[in-house]
Amino acid sequence: MLTRPSNKWLTIILIKWMGYSSFAAALVSVLVYMYKKKHYTIAPKLSSLQINTASCYNLNTQIQLLTPPPSPEPTKSWSTRLLNGVxxxxxxxxxxxxxxxxxxxxxxxxxxxxxxxxxxxxxxxxxxxxxxxxxxxxxxxxxxxxxxxxxxxxxxxxxxxxxxxxxxxxxxxxxxxxxxxxxxxxxxxxxxxxxxxxxxxxxxxxxxxxxxxxxxxxxxxxxxxxxxxxxxxxxxx
Missing domain, CATH: 3.40.50.1000 (HAD superfamily/HAD-like)
Structure with a gap:
């Protein structure tokens, strides 16, 4: 004569299933958290690098603007020109x-x-x-x-x-x-x-x-x- 499984076994099976599901959910959460952390940590560094590069470019531009052009080659004196002519x-x-x-x-x-x-x-x-x-x-x-x-x-x-x-x-x-x-x-x-x-x-x-x-x-x-x-x-x- 067949007998129905007792409620005790059903309870055990349900608890195991919930445990596995929770563990999987927790694992997924951890992975998502690590991915987000890595993404937001690299992004600011890249932005900072871009900002620093732009700042260096602007600084170099300002230095070039403030630096006077090279002095022209001094012209020869009239005596030198006269001697060369002679x-x-x-x-x-x-x-x-x-x-x-x-x-x-x-x-x-x-x-x-x-x-x-x-x-x-x-x-x-x-x-x-x-x-x-x-x-x-x-x-x-x-x-x-x-x-x-x-x-x-x-x-x-x-x-x-x-x-x-x-x-x-x-x-x-x-x-x-x-x-x-x-x-x-x-x-x-x-x-x-x-x-x-x-x-x-x-x-x-x-x-x-x-x-x-x-x-x-x-x-x-x-x-x-x-x-x-x-x-x-x-x-x-």
Whole structure:
């Protein structure tokens, strides 16, 4: 004969079910609480980081606004500009070589060993003018040491740089000096024993001026022949 379960067992089963349900609910509550706690703890930190970044940006912007711009590079003084201008002008000047005898200087003495050199009229003024226009070197053919001293005394009246006063003892030596200097213009007059044709014929420069007595003045593409230096194109510039 079947019997109904007693109320005691029903009560036990109900209590167990309620216990399991409560435990599950409590576990869910704990998980939800931990999730919310983690979420609200990270969010403020992120917000704080964003605020700090924005504050740094604003601070940097203010610093840039308050910081004066860099000072411009100081301009060069007028003396420096003048010096640079002089150097540039010197570099651009053409080089001129002058064989002094029979062009700027003349010797009335018939004895080459006892010369009495003097300047042709107005040639000191011309030399000083050319010094400002060209990079000048002057060359003199010498026959004695005494002649060197005489030439140096005469040139002390001009503005020629003493380091650009050169001497030679032969026409071949003069040609070597001129070729070494590589001038743009050369003025030749020979010496007591030559008329300068050796230099004119062997020298390769852009322009040559040949001072030669008792000859008609004429011009070609690279050479001008004249009786005096005052009748040449270089004296007219």
């Amino acid at each position: 150097i540039s002008a010197t570099r651009k000047r053409k080089r001129l070589t002058i064989s002094l005898k029979n062009t700027v200087l003349w010797n009335p003495s018939r004895d080459v060993n006892t010369p009495i050199h003097a300047f042709h009229e107005n040639t000191v003024t011309l030399l000083n003018k050319l010094v400002h226009l060209y990079d000048i070197y002057v060359i003199t053919h010498l026959n004695s040491t005494e002649e060197r001293d005489q030439i140096n005394r005469l040139l002390s009246k001009s503005n020629i740089d003493i380091h650009k006063i050169l001497f030679c003892s032969t026409e071949q030596g003069k040609l070597h000096i001129i070729q070494h200097l590589k001038p743009d213009i050369h003025i030749e007059g020979g010496c007591e024993t030559t008329d300068g044709s050796f230099i004119i014929n062997h020298l390769d420069v852009k322009q040559k001026i040949w001072i030669k007595k008792n000859n008609a003045t004429y011009n070609t593409d690279h050479i001008q022949l004249s009786n005096t230096i005052h009748d040449t194109w270089i004296a007219q510039c």
